[in-house]
Each structure stands twice: as C-alpha cells, then as structure tokens.
Amino acid sequence: MARVGFIGVGHMGGPMARNLTKAGHAVKVYDLSEEAMNFAVQSGGKAAASVQDAARGVEFVVTMLPVGDNVRAVFMGDGVLAAADPGTVLIDSSTIDVESARAVHAAAAERGYAMLDAPVSGGVAGAEAATLTIMCGGDKATFEKARPVLQAMGKNIVYCGGPGLGQVTKICNNMVAGIISLATSEAFVLGEKLGVARQTLFDVISTSSGSSFILNRNCPAPGPVPTSASSNGFKPGFRANLMLKDLRLSQAAAQTAGTATPLGAAATAAYALHVTRGHGELDSSSIIKLINPDL
Numbered sequence: 001m002a003r004v005g006f007i008g009v010g011h012m013g014g015p016m017a018r019n020l021t022k023a024g025h026a027v028k029v030y031d032l033s034e035e036a037m038n039f040a041v042q043s044g045g046k047a048a049a050s051v052q053d054a055a056r057g058v059e060f061v062v063t064m065l066p067v068g069d070n071v072r073a074v075f076m077g078d079g080v081l082a083a084a085d086p087g088t089v090l091i092d093s094s095t096i097d098v099e100s101a102r103a104v105h106a107a108a109a110e111r112g113y114a115m116l117d118a119p120v121s122g123g124v125a126g127a128e129a130a131t132l133t134i135m136c137g138g139d140k141a142t143f144e145k146a147r148p149v150l151q152a153m154g155k156n157i158v159y160c161g162g163p164g165l166g167q168v169t170k171i172c173n174n175m176v177a178g179i180i181s182l183a184t185s186e187a188f189v190l191g192e193k194l195g196v197a198r199q200t201l202f203d204v205i206s207t208s209s210g211s212s213f214i215l216n217r218n219c220p221a222p223g224p225v226p227t228s229a230s231s232n233g234f235k236p237g238f239r240a241n242l243m244l245k246d247l248r249l250s251q252a253a254a255q256t257a258g259t260a261t262p263l264g265a266a267a268t269a270a271y272a273l274h275v276t277r278g279h280g281e282l283d284s285s286s287i288i289k290l291i292n293p294d295l
C-alpha cells in the first residue's frame with residue numbers, strides 16, 4: 001500500500017481521497033477550505049499543514065483543483081515541485097486547459113518527477129462509488145506505476161498518450177456531451193410544441209438513431225427517466241457551470257489546434273447564456289430551460 005498526499009479535497013477530491021483510504025493507502029490531505037479538510041479528516045485522511053507538507057514523505061501526490069491557475073500555483077514556485085521527495089509520482093486529476101497541463105508536466109520533468117494528467121469523468125456519484133473513468137496522459141511507465149492508486153478511485157483507467165492527452169480526451173468527450181444535451185433539448189421542446197407526447201418522443205428516439213447515453217441516463221426533459229436530474233428538479237449531477245468550463249476549454253484547445261468546432265462553439269454560447277441566467281448550479285441537462293424556460 002502506498003503513502004499518498006492529496007491536495008484539493010472538495011466535491012470530487014473528498015470522496016476520491018476517502019476511497020484511497022478505504023483501499024488501504026495512507027493518505028495525507030490538504031485543502032484551503034476548512035470544511036473540505038474536516039470532511040477529509042473524518043473520512044480517514046491525516047491533516048497536512050500545507051501543500052508542501054502534503055507533498056513531502058509520500059510516494060504519490062494527487063491533486064484535484066478547480067482550474068489551471070490553481071494547478072500551476074500548487075505545483076510550481078515553492079509548491080509540490082519544491083517539496084516532494086525524489087521519485088514521487090505526481091497525478092493531477094483536475095480538469096484544466098491543455099496548455100497548463102503541459103506546462104506543469106514540463107516543469108515536473110525538469111525537476112526529475114514523473115507525472116500524469118489524469119482528469120476524470122463520472123461526477124460526484126462516480127467519485128463516491130470509485131467508478132470514475134480516469135483519462136491519463138504522460139509516459140506509459142508512469143501510468144503503470146500509478147495504476148494501483150488510480151484503481152482505488154476509478155473503474156475505467158485509460159492510457160490516452162503523452163503529456164496533456166488525458167485532458168484532450170476529457171475535453172473532447174465533454175464537448176460531445178454538451179452538444180448532445182443541447183440537441184436533445186431542442187428535439188423535445190420542438191416535438192412537444194407540435195403535439196407529440198414527451199414519453200412518445202423518448203420511446204422512439206431512445207430506440208432510434210437519435211439515441212444516446214445522455215438521452216437514456218440524463219434526459220433533459222423531465223419525466224421519461226425517473227433517475228435523471230431533470231426528473232429531480234435538475235439537482236446535480238454535473239453542474240451547468242462545469243459544463244460551460246469544459247466547453248470553454250474545448251474552444252481554447254480548438255483554437256490552439258486550428259480545428260473547426262462549429263457545434264462546440266454553439267454549445268459554448270448556449271451554456272454561457274444559460275449560466276448568465278442564473279442556472280449554473282443546476283445540472284447541465286437544465287440547458288433545456290434555454291429552449292423552454294417553463295421546464
């Protein structure tokens with residue numbers, strides 16, 4: 001079993017750190033938030049006094065932070081890269097821009113540390129149940145070394161390629177999910193407006209070419225899927241403001257890569273409008289409210 005330092009124990013990191021403890025790893029936790037720290041310590045983590053303290057004397061450091069700037073700040077300067085023991089494997093599971101991920105990889109390599117970008121999908125429920133999909137970028141040997149730690153937090157552990165390619169994979173998936181959620185919303189509102197019952201639309205689309213994981217698990221129209229967020233007051237789930245964040249990351253990546261993402265751009269604009277209307281804390285499937293505010 002390994003010694004792990006876990007930095008950023010919020011909605012996702014908290015349950016992920018708890019699953020590491022459950023699997024028998026010795027986990028030191030650190031977060032700026034007192035509330036997050038309390039939860040992590042009650043879940044079996046040992047409180048670290050600082051980023052440096054969390055990074056010292058462990059074999060793995062896992063970070064689960066909001067955005068690229070947080071990840072740069074925690075690793076660079078006098079952060080993790082200045083404090084971790086030689087040979088420590090660094091795993092950043094935050095969803096961040098590809099540029100920051102690659103910059104942190106490069107800084108880690110310069111100091112002789114092996115690193116993975118390892119963003120996750122599956123939301124808080126997946127973090128709690130240790131069923132996350134974890135998309136890893138870095139070298140293959142590091143991936144194999146990190147596997148036992150990753151397996152305590154997720155179910156599908158996927159090697160995506162070199163530095164940053166875990167982030168690229170995650171952003172591509174979420175861009176598709178955002179587009180499909182919006183497209184499905186448009187279809188339900190249109191069909192119902194012209195007189196087709198919501199359930200009939202669901203029964204047909206879910207068994208036809210318009211079917212998708214989004215439709216079957218997280219149908220934006222309330223009712224047909226009782227366990228979906230839409231059938232439960234759009235309680236998240238995966239929040240609309242996180243979907244917007246990931247769509248924006250996809251647009252930044254598309255600009256760097258020089259590829260066209262017309263539907264990704266449309267979905268980004270739609271989610272931006274939806275969030276400015278005050279729906280950022282609702283599940284991402286609430287995008288249907290942009291098409292029909294009465295839902």
Ligand code: NAD
Pocket residue numbers: 007008009010011012013030031032033036051064065066067070073074093094095096120121122123124237238239242245
């Ligand atoms: P969160 O805000 O709940 O947790 C982030 C934690 O990081 C907070 O507790 C914050 O205090 C802490 N933090 C920030 N800066 C810090 C620093 N310098 N030192 C120590 N702690 C610091 O966010 P979350 O929902 O857990 O998301 C974390 C990451 O996971 C994000 O990148 C998000 O996009 C991604 N993600 C979230 C979900 C989801 O459903 N919530 C799903 C997949 C991926």
